[in-house]
Amino acid sequence: MNSRKPNVLVVLTDQQRWDTTGVGGCSAGVTPEFDAMARAGTHVECAVTPQPVCAPARAALQTGRWPTTTGVYRNGLPLPAEGTTLARSFAEAGYVTGYLGKWHLAGQQPGEGAGPVPPERRAGYERWLASELLEFTSDAYRTVLYDEEGEPVRLPGYRSDALVDAAIRFVADHHDRPFLLFLSLLEPHHQNATDDYPAPAGYRERYEGRWLPPDLAALSPAAREGGALRHLGGYLGQIRRVDEGLGRLRDALRSLELEEDTIVAYTADHGSHFRTRNDEYKRSAHDASVRVPLALTGGRFTGGGLVRHPVSTLDLVPTLLDAAGLPVPDDVQGRSFLPLLGGGRDPGRPAEVFVQISESQVGRALRSERWKYVVTAPEGEADPWDDPRARRYVESELYDLHTDPYELDNLAGLDSHRQVADRLREALLAWLTRAGEEPAEVLPAPVLPARLQRRVDAEARELPWDGLPFGHQARRNGSPG
Incomplete structure (x- = not known):
């Protein structure tokens, strides 16, 4: 690592269970890139979302504060226009900040102009190509985002590929100064209008019947009724394509000689129990809803090993600031987990992680x-x-x-x-x-x-x-x- 401030690249998936990764126990082989990143970097074995629903979890990931503190305790509520955020903290340190993909923090509802996000609702991000509710402005092969002026931009290719391509362009365009890029994918979230998981052509068939989590196997009558058995092939196919995109992103960093200077963090907003615990996909306290994958590499995270202590993804904001050598604002409620790397201990850290639940x-x-x-x-x-x-x-x-x-x-x-x-x-x-x-x-x-x-x-x-x-x-x- 040279004296330059480290770049930070966060990859966020939507509705991805922790056990879909190889290091999390999945035998279908859909995440070889994530698994390699986890083994060479830092793997948080038990990462838990602060809220098992989209907007509250995302608000916590942008602020490091609890959903009840930000006021975003359910979907459809806006993140406050002012206050500490990940983007503002990095921008104050001279970083160029960019956001790509799904936002879900402007407080808009489906049918209420759910695409463009006003500048004052972007939490301080400077570069912008996103949609408030990407699931309603896109489909598997029709990706429509909105630029800094609020104009629609259609990107070619399968949806997660299109967003990864945009991320690679951002990295290439801003490689000469420290950057924070937050890449927010929709996959493996279902397509709301069809209640389906549209994987790339051929990917659903490749993974159909390959793997069934033990909870879904035990709750199979409910799983069949809710479509879990029917949907798992598409769900895993989506994750496989996302993992391939993660590999392309990391290859781009290598080709630009930025790999050692870039912290990459991969996680999800929440998981999915496939309608086996209630009448939809999340909003329960079960691990299928609240436990997510989390791995980091680059900087101090390379060789950080396995973190067994349960960690909240609320802690990601202070951890990234800490790893970049930046001060953690006083109003951040999360706690940096850097002391846990390399088998370290953090005596002041509670034994448990806390989860707030709403909507259901x-x-x-x-x-x-x-x-x-x-x-x-x-x-x-x-x-x-x-x-x-x-x-x-x-x-x-x-x-x-x-x-x-x-x-x-x-x-x-x-x-x-x-x-x-x-x-x-x-x-x-x-x-x-x-x-x-x-x-x-x-x-x-x-x-x-x-x-x-x-x-x-x-x-x-x-x-x-x-x-x-x-x-x-x-x-x-x-x-x-």
């Missing part, structure tokens, strides 16, 4: 290395569309991810796991404060009838907690919550 229900969740803990506002007490938070929640889900990684056995309400739930409840209450939310009451799950209670093995009785230094244990030792 008002809920909150914690995801630690071992446990998933979910609370939901009782029906009628909070409107999932209009209320960003609730005054009262009830425990609704508890999963032991060591024995049940695909969350098929809900332990909420079991006497055997009451201690676990109590400790997670205390950690959740601390997270509400940390995220700037008002205090709330969390009621225990209704106790299940005795005939449904399970025996707990000796190890679970002895180790009801995941052993990481936060929550009840940390407070007992006098550490800050």
Whole structure:
């Protein structure tokens, strides 16, 4: 790395599950480029979105702040025109900033001019070629974006290829000064009008029947009804083409001798459970909804190894600023995960990541290395569309991810796991404060009838907690919550 400030290139996919990657367990072989990047760079094994729906997750990725803080706690709400953003922070340091692809943060609705984004709604990006709702202004082979003047631009080729081509042009045009480029792809999101996954010609057929995630296999009746089995070939085909585009992008950096000077980060806004957990694709606390791929390379991330500690993608903004040697603004709520590289530790980092849920229900969740803990506002007490938070929640889900990684056995309400739930409840209450939310009451799950209670093995009785230094244990030792 020379003395020049590192370039930063973020590749964001839409609705991509973490386990579609080879390093995440997929056997279909659709992500060889991502896998190589993860192995040579830094692979965050358990990356979790702060909100399993498009606009709130994207707002967090642009600001490093919680959806309830930015006000974008559901789709259709605009990101504030002023305030700290990724683009403004890098621009202040002399970077040229560019955005390509899907935006979804101008607050526009389908049918309300869902393409052009006014300059004041672009979060400080200087170069611009994007669409507010790309799924409504494009199709697989018809990609229409809008330039800095709001004029439509049609790009040739398959949609993800067209956007990758535009990204390569941006890199070539701005290689002589530090740049931040945010490439936001639509794939592997479904095409809304047809509820289909239009892969490039021949790609659906190549991957049909090649791989089925264990949760979809277990929930196969719901998967068949919702179309998961029918759609997986197209979904995987889309991901394969995106991965090929990632390879072309990295080749372009090599050819311009920018590979060592460019930080590349690849992640997704949220995942997809293919209508097996509710009546659509996300908006649940299950890993299929909230867990996403995350790998980085270049700069300090090359050779960073495997990060096992759960990390929120809210942390990406401060991490990229930190890696570029830039100050992290005080109002950023995320935390840089650079200390975790190379097997490092971050003693002040909580054991869990926090998730806010809206639109389908008002809920909150914690995801630690071992446990998933979910609370939901009782029906009628909070409107999932209009209320960003609730005054009262009830425990609704508890999963032991060591024995049940695909969350098929809900332990909420079991006497055997009451201690676990109590400790997670205390950690959740601390997270509400940390995220700037008002205090709330969390009621225990209704106790299940005795005939449904399970025996707990000796190890679970002895180790009801995941052993990481936060929550009840940390407070007992006098550490800050």
